[in-house]
Amino acid sequence: MPANPKYLTRSPWLRFSRILAGTVGGYAVMLSLHLLLTTVFPRENVLATAFFTGYILWALLLLGAFVARSVWKVxxxxxxxxxxxxxPYLIS
Known part of the structure; x- marks a missing residue:
């Protein structure tokens, strides 16, 4: 069953911006969160868990970019x- 056309983005630039915000922006948020965690916990422990939590968080942030109504808010x-x-990482 095809998607309802009224819910689809008509502009290819907005679609490209959503894809870019989800991939690059989501990756930046995920990476900076793990940098914040290295200031609180030992780096070895954060690095070990970042392999699992990083991908899950990045996938959720990628999905969130497409669920949000406005790409600029994302x-x-x-x-x-x-x-x-x-x-905190840059200050220390």
Missing amino acids: WLSYAGLTLLFSL
């Missing part, structure tokens, strides 16, 4: 979360 939230998570 970009802003992913950029804000990346900055928020990476500040």
Whole structure:
């Protein structure tokens, strides 16, 4: 059964922006969260669990980019979360 056309994005640029926000932005948030965890926990433990939790978190953030109504809110939230998570690592 095909998708209802009224729910599909008409602009190819918005579709490309969603794909880019989900892949690159989601990866940046996932990476910065694990950098934040290295300031709290030993690096060896974070590295060992990052193999599993990193992929799951990245997949959820990728899905979240397509579920959200506005791609610009996704970009802003992913950029804000990346900055928020990476500040403690950059300060120390």
